[in-house]
Amino acid sequence: MDKEQAKKRIAKLRSEIETYRYAYHVLDKSLISDAALDSLKNELEKLEREFPEYITPDSPTQRVGGAPLEKFNKVKHSAPMMSIFDAFNPDDMKDWEKRLEKILYPTPTLPLVRGGSKSSPPYEGGVRGGYYAELKMDGLAVALVYEKGQFVLGATRGDGEIGEDVTQNLKTIEAIPLILRRPAEVELKKIGLTDESIKKLYQTLASGRLEARGEAIISAKVFADLNKQYKKQGRSELANPRNAAAGSIRQLDSKLTAERKLDCHIYSLATDLGLAYHEQEHELAKLLGFKALKQNKYCRNLDQAIKFHGYWEKNRDKVPFECDGVVAVVNDLNLWPKLGIVGKGPRYMMAYKFAAEQATTVVEDVVWQVGRTGVLTPTAYLRPVKVYGVTVSRATLHNLDEIKRLGLKIGDTVIIERAGDVIPKVVKVLPNLRVGRELEIKAPKKCPRCSGGVEKAAGEVALRCVNINCYAVNLRNLTHWASRSAMDIEGLGPKIIEQLVKQGLVKDISDFFKLTAKDLKPLERFAEKSAENLVEAIAAKKEVDLARFIYSLGIRHVGEESALALAKHFGSLEKIKHASLDEINSIYDFGEIMAKSAYEWFHDKKNLELLAKLEANGVKVISLKLTAKSAKLNGKTFVLTGGLAELTRDQAKAKIRELGGDISSSVSKNTDYVVAGEEAGSKLDKAKKLGVKIINDEEFLKIIE
Numbered sequence: 001m002d003k004e005q006a007k008k009r010i011a012k013l014r015s016e017i018e019t020y021r022y023a024y025h026v027l028d029k030s031l032i033s034d035a036a037l038d039s040l041k042n043e044l045e046k047l048e049r050e051f052p053e054y055i056t057p058d059s060p061t062q063r064v065g066g067a068p069l070e071k072f073n074k075v076k077h078s079a080p081m082m083s084i085f086d087a088f089n090p091d092d093m094k095d096w097e098k099r100l101e102k103i104l105y106p107t108p109t110l111p112l113v114r115g116g117s118k119s120s121p122p123y124e125g126g127v128r129g130g131y132y133a134e135l136k137m138d139g140l141a142v143a144l145v146y147e148k149g150q151f152v153l154g155a156t157r158g159d160g161e162i163g164e165d166v167t168q169n170l171k172t173i174e175a176i177p178l179i180l181r182r183p184a185e186v187e188l189k190k191i192g193l194t195d196e197s198i199k200k201l202y203q204t205l206a207s208g209r210l211e212a213r214g215e216a217i218i219s220a221k222v223f224a225d226l227n228k229q230y231k232k233q234g235r236s237e238l239a240n241p242r243n244a245a246a247g248s249i250r251q252l253d254s255k256l257t258a259e260r261k262l263d264c265h266i267y268s269l270a271t272d273l274g275l276a277y278h279e280q281e282h283e284l285a286k287l288l289g290f291k292a293l294k295q296n297k298y299c300r301n302l303d304q305a306i307k308f309h310g311y312w313e314k315n316r317d318k319v320p321f322e323c324d325g326v327v328a329v330v331n332d333l334n335l336w337p338k339l340g341i342v343g344k345g346p347r348y349m350m351a352y353k354f355a356a357e358q359a360t361t362v363v364e365d366v367v368w369q370v371g372r373t374g375v376l377t378p379t380a381y382l383r384p385v386k387v388y389g390v391t392v393s394r395a396t397l398h399n400l401d402e403i404k405r406l407g408l409k410i411g412d413t414v415i416i417e418r419a420g421d422v423i424p425k426v427v428k429v430l431p432n433l434r435v436g437r438e439l440e441i442k443a444p445k446k447c448p449r450c451s452g453g454v455e456k457a458a459g460e461v462a463l464r465c466v467n468i469n470c471y472a473v474n475l476r477n478l479t480h481w482a483s484r485s486a487m488d489i490e491g492l493g494p495k496i497i498e499q500l501v502k503q504g505l506v507k508d509i510s511d512f513f514k515l516t517a518k519d520l521k522p523l524e525r526f527a528e529k530s531a532e533n534l535v536e537a538i539a540a541k542k543e544v545d546l547a548r549f550i551y552s553l554g555i556r557h558v559g560e561e562s563a564l565a566l567a568k569h570f571g572s573l574e575k576i577k578h579a580s581l582d583e584i585n586s587i588y589d590f591g592e593i594m595a596k597s598a599y600e601w602f603h604d605k606k607n608l609e610l611l612a613k614l615e616a617n618g619v620k621v622i623s624l625k626l627t628a629k630s631a632k633l634n635g636k637t638f639v640l641t642g643g644l645a646e647l648t649r650d651q652a653k654a655k656i657r658e659l660g661g662d663i664s665s666s667v668s669k670n671t672d673y674v675v676a677g678e679e680a681g682s683k684l685d686k687a688k689k690l691g692v693k694i695i696n697d698e699e700f701l702k703i704i705e
Contacts, residue, residue: 005435006051012433013044017060019432032358032428036415039359039385072164072250075155078211079270081141082160083344084327084351090306093328096350097302100127100330103339103347106643106678129332130300132279133308134267135293136351138322139217139245142170142264146210149180156249159485160344166249172258173216175265177289180205191283197274201284204271212290214266217321218245222261239390241322263321266290277331295319298331306352313354325353340648358417359392360430361385363410366397366441368448372476373556374465376444376454378403380414380426387418395424400443401461407431411438447472468606474508475501477554481509485560486552487544490537491530499523509552510613512538539618546573546624557597565590566598568657572623573611577602586664633661633703637670641684642677645697655704667692675700 001009020037023029041060048055055061087093104127143163145153154170155163170176182205188198204210218226218241226244227237238244248260266285268278275281282292295312299305309326316323330339330348339347365381378397385392395416397403406429408414413433418424443463447454452467465473475498482492492512500506505519515538520531544552551563558566569587570576576584579602585595601607638656640649640663647655652675653663667674667686674687674694687694695703 003051006047007054008435009433010044010047010051010054012435013040013047014059016430016432017041017044021060032415033355036358036360039361043360072166074158075143075153075163075165077143077155077158077161077163078145080160081143081157081163081213082341082346084349085345086325087350087352093302093306093350093352097127100339100347103643103648104128104335106645126301127330127332128335129277129330130298131302131305131328132277132282132296132331133299133305134282134296134327134329135312135319135323136325136327136353137215137217137265137267137293138242138324139215140242140249142166142214142216142249143270144170144176144212144214144266146180146212148207149182149205149210151176151178164250168254169249169251169257170216170264172254173262173264175263175291179289180210181287181289183284183287187287188284191280191287192276193280193284194274194276200274204273209271210288211270212266212285212288213268213270214264214290216245216249216262216264217241218248218260218262219320220322221320222263226260243390264291266292267327275333278329278333279331299328302328309352309354316354323354325351327351337651338646338648340651357387358415358427359385359387360413360415361392363408363412363414363426366403366410368444368463370447370449370465370470370472370476372473372480372554374467374470374473376447376463376465378441380408382414382416385416387416387424390418392416392418392424395426397426399461400441400463403441409434409438409440411435471501478506478509478512480554481552482512486548486554487541489541491534492537496525496534499525508610508613510610510617510619513542513614513617513619542618543620543622545622546571549573549621550576553601555598555601557594558601562590562594562598567624573621577608577611586666586668630658631660633659635660636672637662637664639664639667639671639674639683639687639692640677641674642680644675644677644700646701652700659704673700673703 017037017040020031020040023031044059045061048059048061085096087096141157143153143155143157144151145155151171152167153165154167154176155165157163171178182202185198188201193201220241223238223241223244230237238247244260245262248257248262251257267282269275269281269285273284275284279298282296285292297308299308305326305328309328312319312323312326328350330336336346336348341347362383363380364383367379367381368376369379370376378399380395380397382393382395397406397408406414406426408426408429411434413430414426415428415430416424417427444454446452447465447467447470449472450465450467450470452465452470454463455466456463467473475494478497478501479494481487482489482497489512497506500515500523503523505515506512515535517528517531517535520526520534521528526534545567547560547564547567550558550566551560555563565587566576566584570579576598579599581595581599584590584599585592587595633656638661640652644652656663664671667683667690669690669692671687671690671692674683674692675697676684676687676694677697684694686692
């Protein structure tokens with residue numbers, strides 16, 4: 001930047017900062033976050049240091065006035081360690097409560113006790129038993145398993161189903177007891193435990209298995225002290241407390257973990273001890289010898305939970321650790337089964353996030369990247385800036401509609417936001433800082449990787465490369481096939497795959513299974529042993545279950561859950577290949593777009609040739625065999641409509657399958673039963689027209705008992 005450019009930039013920054021200062025201090029309006037404003041001030045200060053001749057007495061700066069994981073053993077969790085859905089404002093929280101009410105109280109006459117606590121008087125509206133509000137710690141989730149009261153296993157969350165055994169590292173944390181304390185009966189009575197629960201707890205401590213779940217964290221003070229120490233020693237400083245906690249737990253050398261002085265707070269007991277309230281889990285955890293957050297609080301209604309969030313958002317500097325929000329949990333544990341699970345998270349809790357970390361920077365360029373389905377996604381290349389302890393140089397722009405909504409141009413100063421591990425995004429453009437040299441962002445007319453045609457399909461916002469032989473699309477498909485969530489081929493990462501493609505060794509996924517150590521040894525990154533290891537890792541995946549195989553194919557709109565639904569419905573690859581569009585569309589929760597995408601994929605000549613090549617190269621797809629516990633409902637097809645009082649949809653579907661029955665999402669003459677709950681929709685009308693037997697909740701429960 002030359003002197004003239006610097007002079008203009010400094011003048012514009014001063015003007016913009018003064019605008020925000022006036023709005024905040026005089027008009028009591030906050031136009032941008034404090035973090036974004038600090039970022040603008042920081043840029044101004046740097047420019048004034050570089051060009052001191054432009055410092056003036058009225059400048060805002062002159063006022064007086066944040067080892068290899070594969071070596072760990074894998075651990076399957078006793079129950080999934082699920083994600084929590086996020087809310088970002090009071091309206092999100094109120095919408096969540098309305099959804100809970102609809103499930104719990106579908107009838108117009110609501111229970112008088114709704115919203116009342118175990119000791120407080122009832123009130124109108126809300127959820128029975130209220131909520132337990134917890135500070136959302138920003139560390140690493142861990143599961144702690146005790147047998148006969150002794151700590152035997154500690155594991156990371158991993159993908160929610162499978163974690164990593166980090167027992168030795170967790171033993172270095174003083175807050176984690178190696179032997180559980182046996183609370184006195186009077187202590188347990190004080191926190192409301194029944195005689196039955198107390199008996200169950202004592203039996204578990206004496207001869208059973210108890211699992212606690214919590215968050216491993218590094219306190220702000222320890223984090224600061226460590227970085228001072230590392231700086232003196234010439235070692236790399238830690239980026240932020242969250243990454244530091246995760247990295248410490250994943251160290252192969254437990255001495256390094258001990259050096260980091262981690263802490264751990266428990267937020268749930270995964271073992272069923274017959275407790276009535278979630279609050280009791282926290283109180284019992286403390287009696288057993290764990291640490292639980294003292295800031296957490298019972299809230300009689302949602303308004304109190306929202307106020308709790310507001311207080312700690314303003315006072316988070318009083319918390320001695322990184323905290324990015326509040327988790328509101330339905331306190332009555334008896335309501336949890338009724339509310340159930342949706343997707344990968346429970347309905348009975350919601351994370352109300354604090355305002356995300358923000359900063360300002362300049363968009364230096366926009367590059368269009370090609371995804372595995374051919375979608376072109378614009379990415380902003382930014383002047384590097386530190387946000388939430390991480391240097392950010394790129395941010396997603398999603399699509400052209402989003403660029404137009406923002407009014408973004410290349411060269412603009414923007415506010416970017418990064419919350420935790422979420423990919424940074426541009427949230428606002430600051431047009432007053434423009435200098436006249438900004439460039440309009442135009443959609444590409446050709447694919448940036450293959451120069452093929454680009455089109456925007458009707459009803460979609462995304463641009464898509466229409467060349468079926470596009471290099472970028474093929475490369476991403478190959479990478480998806482080998483990824484951990486798909487075929488999970490160890491050692492076959494994106495860089496290796498691109499090298500194999502460039503060398504002409506791999507053109508499609510079937511070619512992976514023809515590779516030999518002789519093919520790989522001449523390539524960069526390979527020695528004799530590593531080449532043999534990769535060939536063995538690929539060969540180990542020649543037998544694959546049907547659901548994983550379908551997901552690995554990368555069929556558009558077909559994710560892990562829908563791949564499983566396809567596998568369960570048809571049972572074998574051959575049946576899917578010969579299925580009609582109507583048959584696929586009849587799968588429960590399958591929409592028309594998803595069904596059409598799956599149907600077209602399995603009826604495309606090129607894809608069928610690919611499946612044949614995979615089979616010829618030794619890939620064996622294992623058909624899904626669903627073993628029902630009973631044949632009571634064998635040959636019977638059910639359609640569920642409306643809300644069920646006693647069971648969630650997932651529980652009802654599971655019970656039907658256990659008894660050998662089938663489930664359909666649409667009513668036809670082949671339907672045996674339509675189970676009509678509260679607010680049943682058009683399926684009920686269709687069942688009446690077709691003369692299909694309609695049953696209510698009670699009748700359904702009698703059938704499945």
